[in-house]
Amino acid sequence: MVIGSGPIVIGQAAEFDYSGTQACRALAEEGVEVVLVNSNPATIMTDPETADRVYLEPLTAASVARVLEVERPQGLLATLGGQVGLNLAAELARLGVLERLGVELLGTPLHAIHDAEDRERFRDLMARIGQPVPESTVASTPEEAVAFAEALGGEVVIRPAFTLGGTGGGLAEGREAVYEVAARGIATSPIGQVLVERSVRGWKEIEYEVVRDADDNAITVCNMENVDPMGVHTGDSIVVAPSLTLSDREHQMLRSAALSIVRALDVRGACNVQFALDPASERYYVIEVNPRLSRSSALASKATGYPIARVAAKIAVGYRLWEIQNPITRGTACFEPALDYVVVKIPRWPFDKFADSDRRLGTQMKSTGEVMAIGRTFTEALLKAARSVEAGGVGLYHPQLAALPDDALWARAQTPCDERLWALAELLRRGADPQELSRRSLVDPFFVWELARVVEVERHLARDRSPEALTEAKRVGMSDAEVARVWGTTEEAVRAYRKSLGLRPSYKLVDTCAGEFPAATPYYYSTYEEEDEAEDDPRPCAVVLGSGPIRIAQGIEFDYSTVHAVRSLREAGLRAVVVNCNPETVSTDFDISDRLYFEPLSVEDVLHVVEKERPVGVLVQFGGQTALNLAGPLHRAGVPVLGTSADSLDISEDREKFDALLSRLGIPRPPGGAVRSPEEARDLVAKVGLPVLVRPSYVLGGRAMRVVYSAEELDRVVRAALAVDPQHPVLVDRYLPGVELEVDAIGDGTHLLVPGVMQHVERAGVHSGDSMTVFPAPHLPPEVASRVVEILQSLNRALGVRGFLNAQFVVHGYRVYLLEANLRASRTVPFVSKVLGIPLVQVATRVMLGASLEELGFPGVYHLPAPRQVGVKAPVFSSEKLPGAEVAVGPEMRSTGEVIGLDRHLPGALYKAFVAAGARLPLQGPLLLSVARRERAEAVRLARRAVAAGLVLWATPGTAEALQRAGLPHRRLDYGEAVAAVRGREVAAVVCVPTVGYDPTRPGFRLRRAAFEARVPCLTSLETAWALLDAVEFAQAAPIPQPTAGPAALG
Amino acid sequence: MTEAYLALEDGLVLRGRSVGAEGEAAGEVVFTTSMTGYPEVLTDPSYAGQIVVMAFPMMGTYGVEPGWAESRRPFLRGFVVRHCSPYTWHWAGRIPLSDYLRRWGVVALEGVDTRKLVRHLRAGGLKRGVLATGARDPRELVEQARSVPDLSCVDVVEEVSPPAPFTLPGEGPRVAVVDCGLKLGIARELHARGCEVVVVPHRATAREILSLNPDGVVVSNGPGDPARLQATAREVRALWGRVPVFGVCLGNQLVALAAGARTFKLPFGHRGSNHPVLDVDTGRVRITTQNHGYAVDEASLAGTGLRVTHRNLHDGTVEGLAHEALPVFAVQFHPEARPGPRDSRDLFDRFLERLQPARPTARAAGTA
Secondary structure, eight states, rough: EOOOSSSBTTTTTHHHHHHHHHHHHHHTTTTTEEEOOSOOSSOOOTTTTTSSSEOOOOOOOHHHHHHHHHHHEEEEEEETHHHHHHHHHHHHTTTHHHHHOOOESSOOOHHHHHHHSHHHHHHHHHHHHTTOOEEEESSSSSSHHHHHHHHHOOOEEEEETTTGTTTTEEEEEEEHHHHHHHHHHHHHHHSSSSEEOOOTTTTEEEEEEEEEOTTTOOOEEEEEESSSOOTTTGGGGEEEEOOSSHHOOOOOOOHHHHHHHHHTTTTTEEEEEEEEEEETOOOOOEEEEEEEEHHHHHHHHHHHHHOHHHHHHHHHHHHOOOSSTTTTTBBSSSSSOOOEEEEEEEEOHHHHHHSOOOOOOSSSSSOEEEEEEESSSHHHHHHHHHHTTTOOOTBBBBBBHTTHHHHHHHHHHHSBBBTTHHHHHHHHTOOHHHHHHHHHHOOOOHHHHHHHHHHEEEEHHHHHHHHHHHHHHHTTTTTTHHHHHHHTHHHHHHHHHHHHTTTEEEEEEEOTTSSSSSSOEEEEEEEEESSSOOOOOOOOEEEOOOOOOOOBBBOOHHHHHHHHHHHHHTTTTTTTOOOOOOOOTTTTTTTTSEEEHHHHOSSSHHHHHHHOOOEEEEEOOSSSSHHTHHHHHHHHHTBBSSSOOOOHHHHHHHHHHHHHHHHTTTTTOOOEEEESHHHHHHHHHHHHOOOOEEESSSSSSGGTTEEEEEEHHHHHHHHHHHHHHHHSSSEEEEEEEEEEEEEEEEESSSOOOOOEEEESSSSSOOGGGGOEEEOOTTTOOOOHHHHHHHHHHHHHHHHOOOOOOEEEOOOOOTEEEEEEEESSOOOTTHHHHHTTOHHHHHHHHHTTTTTTTTTOOOOOOEEEOSSSSEEEEEEEEGGSSSSSSOSOSSOOOOOOEEEEEESHHHHHHHHHHHHHOOOOOOOSSSEEEEEGGGHHHHHHHHHHHHHHTTOEEEEEEEHHHHHHTTTTOEEEEHHHHHHHHHHHHHHSSEEEEEEEETTTSHHHHHHHHHHTTTTEEEEEEEHHHHHHHHHHHHHHHOOOOOOOOOOOOOO | EEEEEEEETTEEEEEEEEOOOEEEEEEEEEEEESOOOOHHTTTOOBTEEEEEESSEEEEEETOGGGGSSSSSOOOOOOEEEEEEOOOOOOOOOOOOOHHHHTTOEEEEEESSSSHHHHHHHHHHOOOOEEEESSSOOOOHHHHHHHSOOOGGSTTTTTHHSSSSSSEEOSSOOOEEEESOOHHHHHHHHHHHHHHHHEEEEOOOHHHHHHHHOOOOEEEEEOOGGGGGGHHHHHHHHHTTTTOOOOETTTTHHHHHHHHTTEEEEEEEEEEEEEEEEEETEEEEEEEEEEEEEEEGGGGGGGTSSSSEEETTTTTOOOOOOOOSSSSEEESSOOTTOOOOOTTTTHHHHHHHHHHHSTTTHHHHHHOO
């Protein structure tokens, strides 16, 4: 049995779908029967093709134990599911479940996991083998932490034990700071401990990926150097592979140390070892060891071409390293990859969504995803990564930073933050001394001088537009867009000039061996050099655009869709060519597509691939907004866009054109309009009435979106929204409370495939990505269902849809309003596919290739039969990792991942969804209520049901008054007491519905943050609370039924 | 910036920029996949007579520190890189690579498609080539490349072997090292273990070596075709049974030749820091540094008393030998690393362990 990693949260992203899927396939090759447990539906790992039996069940010890009871596997492989998998295995062993059921833990033994994870045991082991670790102590109280820090002097780093991505940790100096960070860390650690350690901020941070077998053969797959020195979590650092500033002596010293550590731990599989290296001597410390597959191992795999997860899986079932084949060269896997290129990773941070959060980077990871780029030199890879990350810059130029004064840039250069790379470049552009920049930023001078080299090329280019100057710019890694910025012209003009010179990239192979052996895998990157290794293949192909870095509102779901599109292209007899830049994904695994171009998803880079491959067309519907945004430019460049036409895509994206279409079709949508000033907003609101939904146009995932209930608030919110994007108007729509419905239909312009209707648990106004979603919708009135389908069909015909048609509706009164339509695969496609057991993407891909739904067996308006089970999708948030951020759900999406609850009946599915999302159900209470005035009547109804279910109620003053009037028993707390009770985990769950939201000075905001930080379930909408009560009653009534495996693979 | 060219005998010409000394260099063009350790590569005498192409594109990123050198100076003919970092900020490597290359008169080329070159050499075998700076006629350079003498026709060891013996003092066993192009790393490893290391030229006879009264003899690495060193091989043979012998790289080939076996030229050699070698006796694999263009012909080992102890997992070639009866063993890879993994430093310990039973009181007797 293999344990997956569950929902995507900060510190645990798509990399485990990638490694888990690769490992499961490696096991299947050996004839091992694989049973998989994972609660994340948006994964390839949970496809019926990946394992023999798949359980979409919560990843709790109790739930996994039930699956073990049913399946009785011989072995358990827990090192593929990140920290979640490892912690589960440790707990199952501790509870005696593994022993009782005779399940052997495969791969790295439990004692090794404990030696690596338990700080004291790890330090003892390092002392025994003579490996240096920073002076440290384990503290169970903030006072202990302060005492140690004071004795040591200087800065300390505080990390909670057993958490993901360093959650709740931080750097601190001085009594008060140490106390505060330690207290937070102790609260987040499941064992209530923090490690307080001497800070080595500013030292080089170097990582090694090691693989070892049970026979003690061990290799390092690669090393990686953090451009951001120690002090920034490696997940938040810009990383280069291989190391560039280490001498062979230093590299071999650390490599040998890594191997001896992995040997001492008795790791059997993959392991990540992190070191801090003094930039001015050969002194080093061992910082951290992760005896499992990790984000770093995924990056190392993609950086080298070496399939670490596959090899680790084979080791787990008993192979020796040298008996395993390296599928790239067909030689042995027991060797160390040699690179003949440079890889750069840049993280992707969610600060566009969490503008209110602290953007500084430290030991607590804050990024949601990352991009990787490959080039022949550091600057080439760095510039490619900078354009892959879609952070609003043009290469190393960021307009927002360019507008800042010097001191603001120096502040960003000195304090690690998400904008530092662009700040450094901007300062260099203004003539800052690289030496001083390095000294003040602690970034190694080598890297600062490399940035200076790029700036120097920019300067040269500004004076010289010769073919030689352009060639130099392309070779240093600059895109046409960057050249266009320097020249003050358009990207198209630069492209035309460049093409007239015959200047195009060539493609090189990632082959694990720096060209020493012939390689069999088609994994390419571009560079400006002589030889092009991507040979022309006459067989027809189609290009699938991936979705780039994992970010809020554009997550792993899109990689799932990309992979399925690839599979169906291959089934249709076409070569599938993938373009993507996210190293954490299945779509960028070496054997998924016929050709993988590890390239930025920019117009220029995609056009180059298209020119190289001459595909029948490009599929843009699977890679989220990133891919969809390329449809127009590709279409204008004469590239066939498969599926729905670029013109129709444009209509769906353009508010005015879309509104015109809807009124022509007679499809109602909430009244509203576009405004360019607060005055216009006031006039509009006078017509449509309050409340209204305010959002900037042309942004993803409801960024800066708010529901506004009062005229005073309107002004502030409209101003804020205008500030986000001054180029475009702000949209103000009447907010219609009601039940929200969603459909992922597939259309071919004539026929329509309706897989069923989803219903959001929360009312409209909560972003669909943050809503709990039930599929199929329970108690859907037939007239509503038929109206929904009617609207879909009308859009299908009018827009000539070929492929996905995702639409969201609100039922207000007895009327169905269309809220939104997306002509692409949506976030919910994997969820719906998993509940139905039918991969919708494959149908959509066939339609995009030209088949009609009728030909595929879905004539007319075809309704798929209702599934035998009910699915509930629940969002999972990472807000505890982003101090200062609002945690309440609203129109702006904030969740990072999702889980599924599957059961024959709705209450069971709700129960599993809550449990899988990490909520401990409040079976007795106390349930703390703190509800905005406008919803108190509803809150009283909820309270009555909670009391009937046997829950004890606590309430903050206003809500308490309402309960008092209703005669419901409760305990009244003022806000101070409420926050303290939450911090002390005296309450089992909090229902806190905001009056305003986003205002850190309000008591409700503090209460919600306290709940998130103390990991007390916190529901910020009453509908979610109703659903929770359903789940509570289910759990109270139960024995929990035995889990059943998902539907078997089709065909 | 001066232009520079690399021309191969088969007509391939690459144009780039000169980053080393001005002038011209001719030799066998080889490539190494080591990602770090360019200072060690530059000073490894085994590259004598060769133009070295670095497969990893970013070179010079941590400068050069003279103490990292593996011999008294660079012996390679020329150096070809994709990118040579113009600056260094490393605390130890304070000399920029291009300064170092100029200081030692190494002709070097940057800015060329080195991956193309590597793939070309891998597919078509190693080629003779000419590296030249300044405005040149490529066709002329190709002609010149065709007239470069084959490495198997040159006594390149003569160039690198020291003129006279020298000694690193130590209190432990006395080890004579036959220097056929010795990497200092070998001497340093022995010295670090307390040995008195006496380095002798490759022309030294067995009698001369034995007159030093050594506890053991190491036959070093070195450049060129081992088949040209039959005389040295005979002297190595004469040591057998008198004193434990440990051969490294060329030393491994000389041990084989000494026993009457043959060597052959590999299509493009083994050069890098990542080659897996299986220890036939233990079933364990070590990652090794390799730098050799020739290998021992396994079939020719029959009846020589030598057996294969190590094998390359990539192509199955012989990576280590041991005598069935005598204290003679050798490895084709580089246990001293530099550059490369330190996985095999235990071989020096194993060698020293063999010295003890052979002549347990040799040093004591010598000093008494």
